[in-house]
Amino acid sequence: MKEVEKYTLSEKKRYYTSLKNICHHLKNASMSCNGVISFIAPALRKFEIEIRGCENIPASNVLFAANHSNSHDYFVTKEVFSKLKRKITPLGARDGLNILAYLVFRMGDVTFIDRNDKKSTEKGILNFCSKILSGKDGIIFGEGTWNLHPIRPMLKIKTGAVQISLITEKPIVPAIYEYVEVPTKCNKEGELYTKCIVQFGKPIYTAIGENIYEQTEKVMQVMIAMRKNLWEELGINRNSISEINKDVYLNHLYLKKFKAIGFKYNSRWESQFLVDKENEYFVNENGEFVPRILNS
Numbered sequence: 001m002k003e004v005e006k007y008t009l010s011e012k013k014r015y016y017t018s019l020k021n022i023c024h025h026l027k028n029a030s031m032s033c034n035g036v037i038s039f040i041a042p043a044l045r046k047f048e049i050e051i052r053g054c055e056n057i058p059a060s061n062v063l064f065a066a067n068h069s070n071s072h073d074y075f076v077t078k079e080v081f082s083k084l085k086r087k088i089t090p091l092g093a094r095d096g097l098n099i100l101a102y103l104v105f106r107m108g109d110v111t112f113i114d115r116n117d118k119k120s121t122e123k124g125i126l127n128f129c130s131k132i133l134s135g136k137d138g139i140i141f142g143e144g145t146w147n148l149h150p151i152r153p154m155l156k157i158k159t160g161a162v163q164i165s166l167i168t169e170k171p172i173v174p175a176i177y178e179y180v181e182v183p184t185k186c187n188k189e190g191e192l193y194t195k196c197i198v199q200f201g202k203p204i205y206t207a208i209g210e211n212i213y214e215q216t217e218k219v220m221q222v223m224i225a226m227r228k229n230l231w232e233e234l235g236i237n238r239n240s241i242s243e244i245n246k247d248v249y250l251n252h253l254y255l256k257k258f259k260a261i262g263f264k265y266n267s268r269w270e271s272q273f274l275v276d277k278e279n280e281y282f283v284n285e286n287g288e289f290v291p292r293i294l295n296s
Contacts, residue, residue: 020169049195049196064174066175100262115273142160154224178197277291
């Protein structure tokens, strides 16, 4: 994308028009059992789902950009958009998934990319755009991996959402998935959350003539503001590391990473896809709460 940013406006228009034309000619081969996934999704959670901001979603199909928190995101997505009666196709990473997770995701019409393979990513994005151009909503988790940071509302997001919006000429609707965690230690992953608030923001329209990195930053700042507003409303205090209950954070972190149904989060693998390398915290041998990976 850095090379594309050097193009003149007319060159950029030709570039994105060419990509859009390629997408129009791609065959949308997909294995979709959305009804089945939406049916079983409620059985995999023990928390309520509250949907807000539906009035912000245009009637026509769009690209949703969501934050990425835990193993429930995929199933919550399927359940929420089924309730909204919208056809949703996610963009997801094939690398790091076990075979069971891969098959379940594939049933839900996920377009896969291999984050270690530039060509796979480029091909996956074009296939994903093709599905959006055929009339489906798309959803992308722009952080690239789970946000496990104790106080950051968002990890730094990549340019993929803006790039897809420019190719498809669809607006970006920011979506915040706020899992309200219990304030105490838990014994099981299923005890972690009281509810998940899914908050949709107003559409963000992208422009070929504007800098793609600045537009990405704008999307991220909107999502940060949305999440901070929810934290304020819910009385969630994450203003500084010193205010975090270390024991509760580490207990919840362990359950998210290692005790979710069908998933285990490999921090060492996932850390290579972070723009900012700081994500998890741990108590070191000196009793200090510092950035470090929690091992099983």
